[in-house]
Amino acid sequence: MTTSDRYLAFANSAVGSRLADALGLPRPVPLERMPDYGDEVAEARAIHAPLAVVGGAGDAPLLPGLARELHWLGIPSLAHAGRLGWISYANKAGTMSGRFNANEGVRPKALLFDASAIADTGALASLYTFFHDTLASLDRCGRVLVLGLPPSIAATPHASTAQRALEGFVRSLAKELRRGATAQLLYIAPRARESLHSTLRFFLSPRAAYVSGQAITLQNPVFETPPMRDRRPLAGQVAVVTGAARGIGEAIATVLARDGAHVVCVDIPAAQDALSTVATRLDGSALACDITSPEAGATLIAHLSAHAPQGLDILVHNAGVTRDKTLVRMSDAQWQSVLDINVGAPQRLNSALLDAGALRAGSRVVGVASISGIAGNRGQTNYATSKAAVIGMVEAWSPILAERQISINAVAPGFIETKMTAAVPFAIREAGRRMNSLGQGGQPVDVAEAIAWLAHPASGALTGQVVRVCGQSLLGA
Ligand SMILES: NC(=O)c1ccc[n+]([C@@H]2O[C@H](COP(=O)([O-])OP(=O)(O)OC[C@H]3O[C@@H](n4cnc5c(N)ncnc54)[C@H](O)[C@@H]3O)[C@@H](O)[C@H]2O)c1
Structure with a gap:
């Protein structure tokens, strides 16, 4: 539970629970989550x-x-x-x-x-x-x-x-x-x-x-199901996570490393310090690289050949930004940057890695969409377009990549408790947090666990799927 969700803590206190019941207010409960490995x-x-x-x-x-x-x-x-x-x-x-x-x-x-x-x-x-x-x-x-x-x-x-x-x-x-x-x-x-x-x-x-x-x-699996191994199922595998310096990307890198993968953590050069801290903590490697730069694909391939010459097993396109404005007020740059970071760059990276043969058979590509890309959101024509495009990318590429025994899926987070959502004005934040069946926001680790499931070696029957991690948000289908 984050300290920022004070209502969740209050509604589960002795006084708060009685008051919430008396007033007919929702009573979200603290969700059970995985303990850290080691315990x-x-x-x-x-x-x-x-x-x-x-x-x-x-x-x-x-x-x-x-x-x-x-x-x-x-x-x-x-x-x-x-x-x-x-x-x-x-x-x-x-x-x-x-x-x-x-x-x-x-x-x-x-x-x-x-x-x-x-x-x-x-x-x-x-x-x-x-x-x-x-x-x-x-x-x-x-x-x-x-x-x-x-x-x-x-x-x-x-x-x-x-x-x-x-x-x-x-x-x-x-x-x-x-x-x-x-x-x-x-x-x-x-x-x-x-x-x-x-x-x-x-x-x-x-x-x-x-x-x-x-x-x-x-679906009928695109891969052979390998022998089961529940602890550290990704041992010996190499994962790339973009936007790994903080927030959801840091959680994804942490969970994939917990499950045994060597994680290549990618983020913009301005985030170098935080990025190096994450990569060092996870015993992975850091690559400071703007994924929209023309040489991003070549830089990533060069980094992989130096740090993980055996090839790539898991590619997570997590880096993403919002530049919210209603369409009339939106600048050309706000439209362009969101589209290019959120979906242009992932498509170019996919192509570069496929062309170089760096994504080996059995590998997994996972995109990070958003419920905004499913339901639409006022002030987010650019963001929702880019996130719907991530879903389109998954649907279009899944049959093509299946022929190479590569799966491609996406998660679509709802309201996740991050620095990004902490900055949202109070009333909008509270609405976003409560308007789902669990009455609370999710944690970055929830998105990360869903990605680790899609990346699991035994998940070969999953491709072309878009899984919402949103507590069953009331927004969208
Ligand atoms: N937080 C939420 O509630 C929420 C909901 C739905 C979807 N998402 C999606 O989840 C993903 C992560 O979101 P977050 O909340 O952790 O955001 P965040 O802003 O905390 O982290 C995004 C990371 O991406 C990096 N990044 C941005 N542009 C980049 C570029 N050009 N090259 C390399 N790295 C770049 C940033 O430096 C940052 O470290 C995004 O794709 C976002 O759209 C988040």
Whole structure:
């Protein structure tokens, strides 16, 4: 929790919570986040304590794979009524298992429902039954995951219609959750069933604290899924993070280094001191370079051949600026600089690295968009254009890069507590902070954890995705 969000602290104090209840004010709760690596006891508690209740519709084909993943994640599970087959899957996988009974007062941390076999809208009632029985038991900062089949590959128009309906269900349910809980929909293509690990590892842990109401598609993977390695999954890999001297970029560099990567931290020459401090702390390397300069690509390639000759595995286009003005008052320079830094330079860097063969097979490109690029924002025609363009870049390049076994995705942050948002006038800042399902701003680490998930070696089924890290902001679709 940042000290700047005084209301969050107040609403969770003894007096404040009573007052907030009496006045009908929102009561955002402090979200659970990952402890620092090194504190193994806290880490184990954060990841392995949860209990899951599992249900499904029809023959629920994803449940056997889910049992295996929960076993790997060390999460015990209970079967929802009518899902007794789960007990045998779970027993075979080695997770302790029994039947869920709402009257026993158990507090599951996760509710998982395999909806992928729902083939007509009538069968959607199974969602109602499962969540009607289980939702009130969900623990603080709990997780709801609904697993579906991408509507585009469903066998019949009726099945496709029903699968598309899951989005409305999950987005609404996410808005009903309280006490820091979140809900997501995972559409899983048939060959992606074996590629659930990194995604469940992300969503069933505090890493996904500020992601809610998202519909994410796991496609038939563009990569072989490598052997699992949960601690330091990026060991031996090289990552480039632009705008790494502070804010969200510093958090991204920190999380990727925590996960084992050598991080090349890039920022403008004016930020050299802060940049060197970050790179030294992370045992990475610093490259002071304005990404809009004509020689930026060549400079980066030269730096990589000196510091990481094996090639690049992860490229994060985080550097970005705002120059807010209504269009009539906006100068030509304000338009040009925002477009060039936020999307022109990332495109040129991609091309330079691809042409030089520096992005090797299996590598990951991640852009940083914004909910402004999805919903639009007054005074941000330049910024929203550039961030929508980042989304366009991901959509246009994902099929092309898939042929080279490279994924490209983006995160779209909402209101994140940084120096940038601390400078926003009070009333606008408070509105931005509270207008989401979790009633609070996110932390830079929340964006960083989402990027580490997309960059995880086992995330080969994720490409062309734009994942909002916005606490389910009320702005935009
Ligand atoms: N803070 C939020 O709430 C929020 C919300 C949505 C999206 N974002 C996006 O997240 C990213 C990081 O935002 P932040 O809040 O950490 O911003 P920030 O201003 O704190 O950090 C941006 C960093 O990018 C660097 N940078 C700017 N121009 C550069 C250039 N030409 N070459 C190299 N480096 C350059 C800056 O020096 C700075 O260190 C941006 O792309 C931003 O648009 C932020």
